[in-house]
Amino acid sequence: MSFIFSTHPLHPVARSMLEAAGDLRVASAPDPETLLREGRGAGILVIRAPIPPAFFEDAPALRAAIRHGAGLDMVPMDAATRAGVLVANVPGANASTVAEHVFLVTLALLRRFRLMDRDLRQSGWAAGRAQSDTAVDLAGRTMGIVGMGNVGKAIFQIAKFGFGLEVVATSRSPESVPDGARFLTIDELVATADIVVLCCPLTPETTGLLNAGRIGRMKPAAILVNVSRGPVIDDAALIEALRDGRIGGAALDVFATQPLPLDHPYFGFDNVIITPHLAGLTEESMMRMGTGAASEALRVIKGDLPVNLRNPEVVEHYRRRFPA
Numbered sequence: 001m002s003f004i005f006s007t008h009p010l011h012p013v014a015r016s017m018l019e020a021a022g023d024l025r026v027a028s029a030p031d032p033e034t035l036l037r038e039g040r041g042a043g044i045l046v047i048r049a050p051i052p053p054a055f056f057e058d059a060p061a062l063r064a065a066i067r068h069g070a071g072l073d074m075v076p077m078d079a080a081t082r083a084g085v086l087v088a089n090v091p092g093a094n095a096s097t098v099a100e101h102v103f104l105v106t107l108a109l110l111r112r113f114r115l116m117d118r119d120l121r122q123s124g125w126a127a128g129r130a131q132s133d134t135a136v137d138l139a140g141r142t143m144g145i146v147g148m149g150n151v152g153k154a155i156f157q158i159a160k161f162g163f164g165l166e167v168v169a170t171s172r173s174p175e176s177v178p179d180g181a182r183f184l185t186i187d188e189l190v191a192t193a194d195i196v197v198l199c200c201p202l203t204p205e206t207t208g209l210l211n212a213g214r215i216g217r218m219k220p221a222a223i224l225v226n227v228s229r230g231p232v233i234d235d236a237a238l239i240e241a242l243r244d245g246r247i248g249g250a251a252l253d254v255f256a257t258q259p260l261p262l263d264h265p266y267f268g269f270d271n272v273i274i275t276p277h278l279a280g281l282t283e284e285s286m287m288r289m290g291t292g293a294a295s296e297a298l299r300v301i302k303g304d305l306p307v308n309l310r311n312p313e314v315v316e317h318y319r320r321r322f323p324a
């Protein structure tokens with residue numbers, strides 16, 4: 001078995017599991033050139049950064065590409081499948097962590113938390129207190145959840161049973177929307193919700209889902225929370241809406257370009273909270289994701305298939321490459 005290659009450092013428990021199973025190497029940087037150079041010859045790939053399709057070309061030892069987390073957009077699925085490489089992810093391991101983040105930033109926006117803290121420090125007590133002039137309650141508001149998977153369901157639980165909010169939701173099928181939430185189309189949802197939360201995967205269908213038309217239908221004081229992926233939002237349209245004061249604010253964790261350049265227009269808005277793609281990252285979730293990815297790697301090393309195999313059509317080709 002060739003070495004195990006991770007694009008990033010892993011939680012210590014996951015690292016120990018993999019080190020006990022083989023030669024674990026961590027990329028010195030997660031850019032495509034470094035990954036291609038340092039990952040050449042790997043047997044298992046653990047993914048926390050976008051992987052160039054070329055990684056799967058001329059990779060005779062590569063058995064599995066395992067996502068540390070939920071989103072599969074970082075994996076060029078066609079290239080992996082063509083090469084006979086198993087693709088897996090660790091669904092749900094960070095869902096409750098992302099849900100907690102959604103309420104952190106929602107409350108921070110509604111209660112002017114960032115500006116209150118800034119004004120208090122810069123200009124004193126009265127200036128900080130003045131932010132309460134425009135603060136509003138979360139209670140009584142309607143949350144709209146776009147994408148009712150593991151993350152959407154974890155957000156629903158807190159919204160409904162923690163804060164007693166009215167919840168509307170949209171997903172690929174109405175059946176995935178739980179009792180207690182009302183299914184709406186995306187166009188109905190953006191016009192109904194006071195808080196629009198994006199937590200769907202990035203797919204051709206969801207790219208640009210929050211376009212100028214849908215942002216234009218949002219309520220004037222509504223806020224937008226994006227913990228999905230950057231390209232789900234049309235950035236130019238959102239920036240225009242923020243400039244014109246047509247929505248209440250936004251909390252953005254993910255961006256079309258990451259890292260987000262520090263001169264990006266989003267940094268110019270007081271009513272925008274920017275976080276560096278960490279909604280799903282805590283000590284505990286890193287352990288759940290890392291050990292989940294490591295368990296899948298150990299299964300493959302033993303000759304089994306991953307539990308969360310995402311390209312089952314590859315199995316025949318994979319078995320020809322690596323007969324049991």
Ligand SMILES: NC(=O)c1ccc[n+]([C@@H]2O[C@H](COP(=O)([O-])OP(=O)(O)OC[C@H]3O[C@@H](n4cnc5c(N)ncnc54)[C@H](O)[C@@H]3O)[C@@H](O)[C@H]2O)c1
Pocket residue numbers: 069070071072091092094095098146147148149150151152170171172173176199200201202203205206227228229253254277278279280281
């Ligand atoms: N910011 C972060 O740190 C972070 C952490 C975890 C997940 N995510 C993102 O959130 C996404 C969802 O994670 P998850 O664990 O809930 O995944 P999941 O696979 O459990 O659920 C995805 C849900 O989105 C729905 N969906 C798919 N296409 C849709 C569409 N066009 N419109 C509406 N809904 C649609 C699916 O039906 C499914 O219910 C991930 O793919 C990832 O991009 C981000």
Ligand SMILES: O=C(O)[C@H](O)COP(=O)(O)O
Pocket residue numbers: 047048067068069070071072094280281289
């Ligand atoms: O897709 C996910 O689950 C999140 O983006 C977190 O994944 P990461 O910790 O591997 O970046």
